[in-house]
Amino acid sequence: MAFRTILSFIVPLVCCSAVLAEEIRLNPSHPDRYTVVEGDTLWDISGKFLKNPGQWPLLWSYNSQIKNPHLIYPGDTVYFSMVNGQPRLSFSPTETAAVSPSSGPCVLNEADIQNGRTSFALSPEGKLQPCIRESATAKAVQLIPAGAIQKFLSxxxxxxxxxxxxxxxxxxxxxxxxxxxxxxxxxxxxxxxxxxxxxxxxxxxxxxxxxxxxxxxxxxxxxxxxxxxxxxxxxxxxxxxxxxxxxxxxxxxxxxxxEEVMLNYFPVPPEESIKGSIIGVLDGVTQIGRYNVVVIDKGISDGLKTGHELDIYQRGKVASDPYSPVKNDTVQMPDEYAGKLMVFRPFNRVSYALVMQAQRNIHVLDKVQTPE
Structure with missing residues (x-):
């Protein structure tokens, strides 16, 4: 197939005064540390520290130690702290067993290469032993499971x-x-x-x-x-x-x-005020939840681009009021926040989007809008 897809999900670390001025909303139950496990996504990890995972690039931008948050692997540990009133993250890669210079096989891993290791295993006669170069086989965590949208990209x-x-x-x-x-x-x-x-x-x-x-x-x-x-x-x-x-x-x-699709975006709100609706769900799904793909009634002509995030609101139902003095009176219940979605394939007037969060049941005709 000639259609090519790049699922890099590089997080932009460009900071401007407007971005820095945005208040980071922390998850009230955030941990002080979290060790990444197999199957985690960047979105999962960010949700452990932040109320709105879409603010993840903001938190990364304050921390020079974490050069590229996409290069996080299972087994790595992320630490959270507050410094001068600002949230901070520190980062500890997976620990590897140290090799004694005088015993055991010599293993040269990526950290050794980056840090300029100078001590190596020696034979009983004091001769330098050959080293095995060790490369990590684990894959860095992705923003989302690539398979969730792969078949819908073309x-x-x-x-x-x-x-x-x-x-x-x-x-x-x-x-x-x-x-x-x-x-x-x-x-x-x-x-x-x-x-x-x-x-x-x-x-x-x-x-x-x-x-x-x-x-x-x-x-x-x-x-x-x-x-x-x-x-x-x-x-x-x-x-x-x-x-x-x-x-x-x-x-x-x-x-x-x-055609080449570049999904190198972390979800960000659109610059325009978008108010629309979910008008369909793909792949024969009847119950819409996390990582389901939906169709919304807004697209490129409305200002939507790949990587834009929108809040989902469950439409409030119209309830009868048997206690009202007005016969057959009804009351419109308020819309309730239900989750978030990310646009990954916009067309001219509609878009395909992935449900990133689902805090309650989501249905066709539920509303979507620019996050407040």
Whole structure:
């Protein structure tokens, strides 16, 4: 697949007066120290110290000892303290057993190299012993589990009106099959001057609408399979390399471009005031919780970018008031804070976002907005 993704999640450490002026809100139950375990994410770790994990870059920026918070590994320990009224973090990497200069095998680890180690193991005759260079195999913790969004970074798509209907389509399946699968060949109309060697099969999905005005915001194209071009023409010949579902004649085909997604953002609030709603949830999920992917009714045209975070509010229900003197009186209950999400794939008028926190049940039509 030509689509490439970089999941680096580098935390920006640029500080300006406006950033430093922001008040860091601490988690009231924060620990004095925390040792990273396998499966932790930067978001998990930040939530142990901060009320709003999105302020993590602020806390890092005060601490010169921690050069790059992305290079934290399981077993490392983060220490918290207050110095002159300001929160501080200190950092202790995983301890490794010291090797005696005169006994045992000589092991040269990354810390030895960085610190310029000068003492090494000697043989009984006083000769320098050869050293084994030891490299860490553990992976640094990520902002979020990469697998939570990997399959949504390129597929499915949100298209304009009639865009999918104008795409090339499968006219027949080789071998007289009615339904095609992995390894089968298909014939596609009108790919005579190909823009790519890799394609994907799509089928018409949901129509995405503004929940208030019912205005159409986009048309979802459901991903079905990957194809590789074998022979251009009308029809062109393509081979199915990976199928998520059944492939039928009439399914539409779109090229997969040489696109690169850079997810090198820690969640930050958008500069604009955004107020929108969750209008869908991907991957067949019915109960929305942490690390589920949702669709919101705001996108690039509204000022949203990759890495923007929004608060989620559970819509208050309308409750009947049997004690009111007004017959059939109802009361609108207030919206309740429910969690946070991070935009990772914005389209023109809608966006895909990952639920980062879920403090209560989240539903389609719940509100999203710029954090206060």
């Amino acid at each position: 597929l499915p798509r949100v298209l304009g009106e009639n865009e999918l209907n104008q795409a090339p389509y499968i006219v027949d399946i080789a071998g007289e099959h009615l339904i095609a699968g992995n390894g089968d060949k298909v014939y596609v109309r009108a790919i005579e001057r190909p823009d790519s060697l890799t394609y994907a099969v799509y089928r018409e999905g949901d129509i995405l609408r503004n929940p208030t005005t019912q205005e159409v915001l986009g048309h979802e194209a459901k991903y079905i399979a990957d194809l590789t071009l074998q022979e251009p023409g009308d029809p062109a010949t393509l081979t199915i390399t990976q199928a998520k579902g059944e492939i039928r004649a009439g399914d539409r085909v779109l090229p997969i471009g040489e």
